[in-house]
Amino acid sequence: MRFYEFEAKQLLAKQGVPTPSGGVAETPADAERIATEVGGAVVLKSQVLSGGRMKAGGVKFADTPAEAKAAAAEILQLEISDQLPVSVLVEAKAGIKQEYYLGVTYDAIAKQPVAIFSDMGGIDIEEVAEQHPDHVAKRNFSALLPFSDYKMKELIASLGIGGRELTTLTRIGSRLAHTFLKYGLTLAEINPLSQLDDGSFVALDCHLDMEDEARDLQKDLLAEMGIDADETRQGRPPTDFERRGAQVDQVDARGVAGRVVEFDGDLGLVIGAGGGSLTIFDAVQRHGGNPANYCEIGGNPSVLKACELTKLVLSKPGVDKIAVIMNVVSNTRVDIVARGVVKGVIEAGFEPSDKIVFFRIPGAWEGEGFKILEKYGVEYGDRTVSMSEAARRAVEKLGAS
Amino acid sequence: MPMFIRVEVDPVAAADNDLAAKLVEVCPVNIFEQDVSGACTVVEANEDECVLCDLCIEAAPAGQVRVIKLYE
Numbered sequence: 001m002r003f004y005e006f007e008a009k010q011l012l013a014k015q016g017v018p019t020p021s022g023g024v025a026e027t028p029a030d031a032e033r034i035a036t037e038v039g040g041a042v043v044l045k046s047q048v049l050s051g052g053r054m055k056a057g058g059v060k061f062a063d064t065p066a067e068a069k070a071a072a073a074e075i076l077q078l079e080i081s082d083q084l085p086v087s088v089l090v091e092a093k094a095g096i097k098q099e100y101y102l103g104v105t106y107d108a109i110a111k112q113p114v115a116i117f118s119d120m121g122g123i124d125i126e127e128v129a130e131q132h133p134d135h136v137a138k139r140n141f142s143a144l145l146p147f148s149d150y151k152m153k154e155l156i157a158s159l160g161i162g163g164r165e166l167t168t169l170t171r172i173g174s175r176l177a178h179t180f181l182k183y184g185l186t187l188a189e190i191n192p193l194s195q196l197d198d199g200s201f202v203a204l205d206c207h208l209d210m211e212d213e214a215r216d217l218q219k220d221l222l223a224e225m226g227i228d229a230d231e232t233r234q235g236r237p238p239t240d241f242e243r244r245g246a247q248v249d250q251v252d253a254r255g256v257a258g259r260v261v262e263f264d265g266d267l268g269l270v271i272g273a274g275g276g277s278l279t280i281f282d283a284v285q286r287h288g289g290n291p292a293n294y295c296e297i298g299g300n301p302s303v304l305k306a307c308e309l310t311k312l313v314l315s316k317p318g319v320d321k322i323a324v325i326m327n328v329v330s331n332t333r334v335d336i337v338a339r340g341v342v343k344g345v346i347e348a349g350f351e352p353s354d355k356i357v358f359f360r361i362p363g364a365w366e367g368e369g370f371k372i373l374e375k376y377g378v379e380y381g382d383r384t385v386s387m388s389e390a391a392r393r394a395v396e397k398l399g400a401s
Numbered sequence: 402m403p404m405f406i407r408v409e410v411d412p413v414a415a416a417d418n419d420l421a422a423k424l425v426e427v428c429p430v431n432i433f434e435q436d437v438s439g440a441c442t443v444v445e446a447n448e449d450e451c452v453l454c455d456l457c458i459e460a461a462p463a464g465q466v467r468v469i470k471l472y473e
Binding site: 302303304333335336339342343346368371372375 | 404405430449450452453470472473
């Protein structure tokens with residue numbers, strides 16, 4: 001769940017991270033009042049859950065309260081990525097001496113959180129890592145033990161930062177890491193973390209994402225911030241295809257067959273199991289395929305759910321074939337998913353042997369599942385075929401058809 | 402029409418209200434129902450959901466309930 005910038009800054013300020021003076025305006029008059037209170041030049045930022053605000057015209061500068069009012073009026077009517085802003089953040093415009101990057105996220109390979117620091121802030125950290133790797137430092141730390149400030153100090157000092165800057169950046173970075181752990185975040189990023197002309201530091205922009213599963217644990221915090229339990233906080237409104245995917249998952253309580261995300265490719269995906277969806281989606285792309293969708297199957301969904309999900313994916317314009325690939329399953333049954341997928345294809349008016357380019361779900365009840373696939377002439381693989389190889393075969397077969 | 406699993410209950414056994422109630426109770430995917438007379442009927446729409454647990458077969462006298470895999 002993504003926070004708006006103003007919410008992220010409120011949360012960080014509560015944890016002792018310095019943020020610019022200012023406030024949130026819901027009307028142009030609010031913006032004028034806040035600019036007056038701030039005094040001097042201000043920056044006005046559209047509050048949408050989307051990147052690219054500057055390019056889209058969602059960030060403006062104003063030297064006077066009257067200019068701030070006019071800028072807010074423009075921003076409040078400007079759609080960015082199909083979203084109208086919920087408000088405008090009005091903050092003091094700062095004179096910047098140096099920009100840094102501080103971030104905390106999860107390192108999937110190390111299976112630990114990782115703190116990232118760069119002395120080249122203000123630009124995309126991936127770009128810095130690629131073009132100036134000597135300006136990016138990382139340190140893993142434990143998600144179970146309390147965060148130790150010395151880890152942050154080591155990280156920042158590794159890029160040659162010393163003196164008062166090291167002390168202040170360590171304090172801010174440690175508070176960011178504490179916030180990350182305390183609130184079940186998946187990303188906590190300050191970019192840029194700016195040193196102002198007077199030597200002080202301030203988080204000029206930040207991005208916080210909370211793990212969806214942490215929302216219940218953090219319900220008091222979210223209620224305090226005025227965030228409704230029903231707010232999905234996705235980066236964009238769901239498409240009709242995605243809404244229908246959510247309905248599929250609600251047809252009964254058994255397992256999961258949903259979490260559908262729409263893409264514009266031509267290969268429909270029925271994928272899942274133990275993180276398998278992400279791996280398979282990436283593998284399809286790595287082998288040159290264009291996924292039409294992302295989805296997740298797991299927890300032993302009913303035949304009906306697997307059937308409805310298959311029909312949904314096949315109904316998407318541009319989808320000619322589907323690949324059915326999962327990690328090795330233990331609680332999800334291969335035969336149940338096979339029944340659902342084959343039934344879905346037939347109910348959609350097609351031949352399973354034609355529409356399913358490859359089926360790879362090894363695991364519980366695979367013998368029964370494979371009998372079903374054989375009867376309907378569907379090409380399948382067992383656990384000797386890796387997920388990557390299954391994706392490769394699916395992409396190759398789609399290309400050849 | 403089921404595509405993968407067909408469940409058959411012997412007509413005499415199906416008329417046994419006690420057995421019908423037992424079949425309704427044991428089936429985890431609601432394949433059995435009792436009609437107004439209390440007799441057992443098979444819910445066609447749920448047959449393909451059969452998880453092959455055999456609880457219905459064990460609940461009934463031998464041979465009175467049959468679970469047939471249509472893909473074999």
